[in-house]
Amino acid sequence: MKYLSFSLFICLTLLSSMTFAQEEEYGLASYYSDDFEGRSTAYGDTYNKDELTCAHKRFPYGTILKVTRLDNKKSVRVKVIDKGPFIKGRVVDLSRRAAEVLGIVGMGSVEVKVEKVGSGNSSPAEEETQVRSTPVETPRSYDEPTPERIATTPAAEPKPVATTPAPTPEKVAERPVETTAKQADPVAAKPTTTTPTVNASKDRFSPVGKDYNPYGLYRIVLEKPDAQTGFGVQVASFTSYENVMQRVADLQAQWFDNILISIEPGEGGKSSYKVILGPFDDQKTAQHYQASLASRYKIRGFVIDLAGLKY
Structure with missing residues (x-):
């Protein structure tokens, strides 16, 4: 055995x-x-x-x-x-x-x-x-x-995938508006509940970098990590939301996409925004990344423990 x-x-x-x-x-x-x-x-x-x-x-x-x-x-x-x-x-x-x-x-x-x-x-x-x-x-x-x-x-853009358009719901014939009140029908038809059809937009989105403008239409995707662990390199801190958007656009212009934003309570009821690059599994890797940022992109920052962020 x-x-x-x-x-x-x-x-x-x-x-x-x-x-x-x-x-x-x-x-x-x-x-x-x-x-x-x-x-x-x-x-x-x-x-x-x-x-x-x-x-x-x-x-x-x-x-x-x-x-x-x-x-x-x-x-x-x-x-x-x-x-x-x-x-x-x-x-x-x-x-x-x-x-x-x-x-x-x-x-x-x-x-x-x-x-x-x-x-x-x-x-x-x-x-x-x-x-x-x-x-x-x-x-x-x-x-x-x-x-x-x-x-x-630059990498070639992937070819668009053909999709079958959703059927267009039938239009309901419009009734003329009458000036006098009309007695309701003795037997009223039960209302039919329909689910509105939403067609996906065919518009394409492109990353915003140096062409960022404080005024315009932008798509924002918020994603929350599964766990608040690991380490990051903080490269900026703001109290103005507009300045945060500008900094994110600047980083995107340099091809960064590992950008984290920590929104924390500040003084006087105002929010504080920290711009962090990461996450990294251990402190040593984050420290090497910090040194690489300074030598390669002239970006100054310091390593922080993500688990220590308080909200």
Whole structure:
């Protein structure tokens, strides 16, 4: 019985490890600008464009990823040394050398498949070209959220998805208005309850940055984190709502989308607004991100514990 339990434990461990190792995702891959050469990443490493490295939001430092282009099956193995990208649709930012292996230099971004293949700290082996016998799966979804790294050309806009318009409710014939009161019918028809049909707007929205104007129509999406944990880098504090909007627009113009707003009670019944970038899982990562903000974007800030915010 002991041998059976031990064998079962080994099997379950191997199965869980295989499942985790086969994690994959689809989206857009871009690459670092040469301006980032020699600067520190969010994990404290020094970026070298000639090494096979990358940035990823979900996989931790040291993870080895295999990135495969979906159009020509070229692939490369890279090591995670930075946090990002922070732009909608993009799942990985590659070093210059990795981008050359995939042949995407000058293209800006391409659709790729990202797989976890290791978790060590050794340099990943390079795969110049790899053709698989099995067909490539259709991308299932795109990771959503602004990059810290800047590609040479913007990502292509996704094609609109055709939708079937909702049926238009029948119009009720209008009755002429009479000047004299009319006796009600002895048997009144029961009113019919109908649900109004709402057609989705076909208007497109574009991020607002340097073109921000205090007056205009803007779409605002408020999202609340599942838990108030982790760390962030506070980059501004205001008592004026208008100034908050302007600061958010300025950050969006620099391709940030990891923007948090903490609305706290202030003096005299007025609200206080803190602009925070994050969140990050631990304080050390947030500190490296703070240093990266200062060196890369000349943005000053300080690390705060999100769990310590009071409302």
